[in-house]
Amino acid sequence: MIKSITDFIxxxxxxxxMVTELYMVEKWERVTIHVIFLVIFxxxxxxxxxxxxxxxxxxLGITPISSVLHAATTSKFSAAA
Amino acid sequence: xxxxxxxxxxxxxxxYSETATVESNSNHIGNGSVAYEKVDxxxxxxxxxxxxxTAVNHRDEDLRKTTSSSQQNGLNFSKHNTSSGDKESFEExxxxxxxxxxxxxxxxxxxxxxNQLLFKPKVTKEENREGYVPLYNSFERFYxxxxxxxxxxxxxxxxxxxxxxxxxxxxxxxxxxGWTFEFTGTQTRCLNLGSYNYLGFAAADGPCADDSxxxxxxxxLAYCSSRQELGTSFLHQDxxxxxxxxxxxxxxxxxxMGFATNAxxxxxxxxxxxxxxxDEKNHASIILGLRLSGATIKVFKHNNMxxxxxxxxxxxxxxxxxxxxxxxxxxxCVEGVxxxxxxxxxxxxxxxxxxKYKAYIYLDEAHSIGATGPHGRGIVDYYGLDPSDVDILMGxxxxxxxxxxxxxAGSKRLINFLRTNSHAHxxxxxxxxPVAQQIFxxxSIILGLxxxxxxxxxxxxLARNTRYFRRRLAQIGVITYGHEDSPVIPLLVYLFSKIxxxxxxxxxxxxxxxxxxxxxxxxxxxxxxxxxxAAHTKEQLDYALNVIDEISDKLGLKYSRKPRDxxxxxx
Numbered sequence: 001m002i003k004s005i006t007d008f009i010x011x012x013x014x015x016x017x018m019v020t021e022l023y024m025v026e027k028w029e030r031v032t033i034h035v036i037f038l039v040i041f042x043x044x045x046x047x048x049x050x051x052x053x054x055x056x057x058x059x060l061g062i063t064p065i066s067s068v069l070h071a072a073t074t075s076k077f078s079a080a081a
Numbered sequence: 082x083x084x085x086x087x088x089x090x091x092x093x094x095x096x097y098s099e100t101a102t103v104e105s106n107s108n109h110i111g112n113g114s115v116a117y118e119k120v121d122x123x124x125x126x127x128x129x130x131x132x133x134x135t136a137v138n139h140r141d142e143d144l145r146k147t148t149s150s151s152q153q154n155g156l157n158f159s160k161h162n163t164s165s166g167d168k169e170s171f172e173e174x175x176x177x178x179x180x181x182x183x184x185x186x187x188x189x190x191x192x193x194x195x196n197q198l199l200f201k202p203k204v205t206k207e208e209n210r211e212g213y214v215p216l217y218n219s220f221e222r223f224y225x226x227x228x229x230x231x232x233x234x235x236x237x238x239x240x241x242x243x244x245x246x247x248x249x250x251x252x253x254x255x256x257x258x259g260w261t262f263e264f265t266g267t268q269t270r271c272l273n274l275g276s277y278n279y280l281g282f283a284a285a286d287g288p289c290a291d292d293s294x295x296x297x298x299x300x301x302l303a304y305c306s307s308r309q310e311l312g313t314s315f316l317h318q319d320x321x322x323x324x325x326x327x328x329x330x331x332x333x334x335x336x337x338m339g340f341a342t343n344a345x346x347x348x349x350x351x352x353x354x355x356x357x358x359x360d361e362k363n364h365a366s367i368i369l370g371l372r373l374s375g376a377t378i379k380v381f382k383h384n385n386m387x388x389x390x391x392x393x394x395x396x397x398x399x400x401x402x403x404x405x406x407x408x409x410x411x412x413x414c415v416e417g418v419x420x421x422x423x424x425x426x427x428x429x430x431x432x433x434x435x436x437k438y439k440a441y442i443y444l445d446e447a448h449s450i451g452a453t454g455p456h457g458r459g460i461v462d463y464y465g466l467d468p469s470d471v472d473i474l475m476g477x478x479x480x481x482x483x484x485x486x487x488x489x490a491g492s493k494r495l496i497n498f499l500r501t502n503s504h505a506h507x508x509x510x511x512x513x514x515p516v517a518q519q520i521f522x523x524x525s526i527i528l529g530l531x532x533x534x535x536x537x538x539x540x541x542x543l544a545r546n547t548r549y550f551r552r553r554l555a556q557i558g559v560i561t562y563g564h565e566d567s568p569v570i571p572l573l574v575y576l577f578s579k580i581x582x583x584x585x586x587x588x589x590x591x592x593x594x595x596x597x598x599x600x601x602x603x604x605x606x607x608x609x610x611x612x613x614x615a616a617h618t619k620e621q622l623d624y625a626l627n628v629i630d631e632i633s634d635k636l637g638l639k640y641s642r643k644p645r646d647x648x649x650x651x652x
Contacts, residue, residue, distance in 0.1 A: 015637055021185035023578040024231040026258055029192045 169384075169424055169564045174575065174640055182575045182605045189577065193227030202226050203260040224599065232581035233259040235596050241268065243285040244276040246616035250593060271593035272621055274611045279452035279568055280539045281616030282483035282523040288531070289483065292522040293515040300514035312511030320517050320524075324488050327524055328458060329468040332497075333490035335520075336505045337512040339477035340366045342487030343445065345505040347414075348374040349498075350443075350473070356396050356408040358389060358440070360426075362419050367445060371414065377402065383422065386430040389413070393438055411440035417449030417460035417476075421602055421610070423563025423571050425453070428460050432470045441472040451481025452568050457527045457540045463566070481527075484519040486512050539615035543568055545652065546613045546622060552650045553626045558639040562608070571597070571608040572629075574638055580607045582636055590628045619652050 017023040022030050057063070174182075204226065207215055229236075234255055242249035250269045253262045282289055296316075306312040317335060324333040336342045347370030351357065355376040359367065362383045371378050379396055382388040393411070400407050413435060415426045426444070435442050446459040454462025459476065461468050468474065474490040489499060500506055527536035547568045554561050560573040574580055580596035587594050598607040613622075633639050 018576065018578045018582060018636065019181050019185065021189050021576060021578045024581050025189070025192055029196065032195065033188060033192065 168566070171422075171424075171562055172560045172641060172643060174560065174573070175642070178575060178640060179605065185576055185578070186604060189228050193223060196227060197223070203257070221600065228577060229598070230259040232577060232584075232596075234262070235581050235584035238593070243283060244273055244278060245281065245284050246273060246614060246618070246621060247271065248273040248276070248593060250588070269588070269591065271588065271591045272625060273593050274613070274625060275593055275595035276614065277448065277480035277612050278483060278614045278616065279448075279481045279543055279612070280457070280483075280523070280527065280536075281614050282481065282519075282526075284483070284616075288526065289519050289522045293519045296514045296518035302515065303513050304511050306510060307506070307508055308511045309507045314511075314514070316514055316517045316521070317512060320512075320521050321488075323521060323524055323528075325490055327528055328461075328474055328490045330474060330490040331493040332495075333488050334496050334499050334503070334506065335478075335486060335488045335512060335517075337486050337509055337516075338505070339447065339479050339485070339487035341505045341509055342475060342477070342489060343367050344370045344373065345509070346475070346489055346499060346503050347371055347443070349502045349504065350374070351376040351412060352409065353377075354401060354406075354409040356411045357414055358393055358396075358411070359414045360384065360416065360419075362422055362424075363414060363416060364420065364445065364447065367414055367416075376412075377408075383419070384424055384427060386427055386434070389431070390434055393434065393440065397438060411438065412443050412473075413440050414443045415445070417444060417446040418453065418567045418569060419563075420448050420569055421571065421597060421608075423561070423567045423569040423610075425449070425463070425564040425567050426460060428464050428466060428471075432466060435470075442470075443473045443475065444471045446474060446476035447487075448480055448569060450476040451527060451540075452543060453566060455540070457481070457536065478516075478520045482520045482523045484516050484523070486516060486520065543613065543615040546615070546617055546619075549619070549650060549652050550611065550613055550622055550626070552646070553622075554629070555641070555643070556646050556650060557626070557630045557633060558641045558645055559629070559633050560640045568613045570611040570613065572611065572638070573606065573608050573640065574636075575605060575607055575640075577607055579636060579638065580609065583609050583632065583638070586632050586636070587628065590632075592625050592628060 014023070017030075020033075022033060025033075207213075207217070234253070239251040239253070240248050241251050248271055250271050252265045252267045252269055254265055255262050276283065284290060300314070300316070304312040304314065308317065320335055321333045324335060325331065336346075343364070343366035347367065351371070351374040353375040355374070357371050357374075357376045357378045359371060359378055359380050360383055361380050377396075379392045381392045393413075396408070397411070399405065413431055415428075415431060417428075418425055428444070431442060434440070444460065449463070450459040451457045453460055456462050458468075459474075461471060461474070468490075469492070472491060473495065475487065476490075477487045478484045479486070489496070525531055526533070527540070529536050544566065547566060547570075551561060551565050551570060554570065554572065562571045562573065563569065574583055574596075577598060580598055584594060584596045595610050595612075596607065597610050598604075602608060
């Protein structure tokens, strides 16, 4: 079971290396590229989270869940008061 | 095969349409269902348009003519393109694969620059050159050091046997990612799918080898002189006569080097003020020759007759650049079988264009001579044309004849002109006696002059091998380029990594193949090139095909989106 899973992962990692041409480069170069990939992914993630999410939310008229929660808590407090 | 049975060529159009009919018939036998489906869909499309009330335009009328009948005379390229288009395939890869190929290439470039920045390349550096511009720096050099070098073990592999149906590879390892190599001292016997040994005449024994060895004892190894001085002997004259007889031309001239035959004779035939129409996939030797000649070169799309006619007509109308004067002469430069694409030139159309516009044809048969045609006489024989329709027939002895050198054949006047003017004839050293003898013996065998059926058998074996291998590859689902009768079979793998992985994996399975990448092909179109031989047996091909099937699953080479033939392919 575990062996088949590792085989599957290894095989598709190999295919991924082939498609990105990382199959034929040295190990440190592979690591460098993966670090660059990771940094790019994180930057995108942050950008999407901070900028794109609120922007699209405003366009589509969807209120972010955080502000809904915030509004709910504040109104409960106001009702109690 | 599109052989019109040697019919008279005086009425070209009649023979031409006959050829087309034969071709389309054989197509229907080959993959009838596909062809009919196409016609059906076109028919239904047209009907739908009529139902919608759209006027049937002129193009539809054309389409119906081309699909319904093939009895038209004259030049109708769309018809022939479709009929030979079925035999020739250039399947395009999906967009996602193309994008990934580009992405991978950029990654390699970025890594190359990083590597170059951090480490000094392990190559000789130019020293004591203060203030000089570096002599050897270019994109090609960067490419060689940081992309090609990583998979360099797949190229220029040393062998230590005759490259027949099998060959012996000398094993080597690299401790530092391709900068240096070390021999391990071991050897691997491999099936050879990489040599241009089309008719299997590259052998260490047999009549060719025996005759050549005898000729060494008799005449030595070299004449050490050019043909115009002391280098001509009865051997060369016999060989020229035999070549002319083989090709059916008036005369022929032979040279000791195939590359130089193109590179040095094209400048003899052309000068500034001439127009050359050159196929975009022409070999480097033709391109070099054309550049040396100083003629105006117009490039047309690969094997695209419409584009050729457009370029030709435009050039004819506008004349020479700046002055607008008429061209001194016009020459169409094409190859018989294109060694990187595996396609076959559409010679009947080119001959028709030549007659229409009064241009000359220069046909390079480097890969087609011996390998195509029912008599092994190349493309002219393949289409059943008259050799005098092609003005200049050029070819090499390196491939099918298992030797070295090149020839030019044509009319007596042309050959006499070359004998007095060609630089290769004047200055290059003449062909070595054993080399000439090898060609002489192998050509005699192909012609059947040795009294056996051996030549015929080899030609048929190659044709069968080619059809079988190509069909099986199509069934496997990989993308191959070119014409179904061309023994050069490029298998598209696109990525450098995949070239490396395929060549390495096949070597472990005892199959030696050649990978081709930039600069021989466009950067994005890496490929594995199989060259079949008459020396291969069905068992050897079956073994290779089974291995290819297995690894193309594992490495992801099945790019083709065409319908596959579910029936087993017969040899």
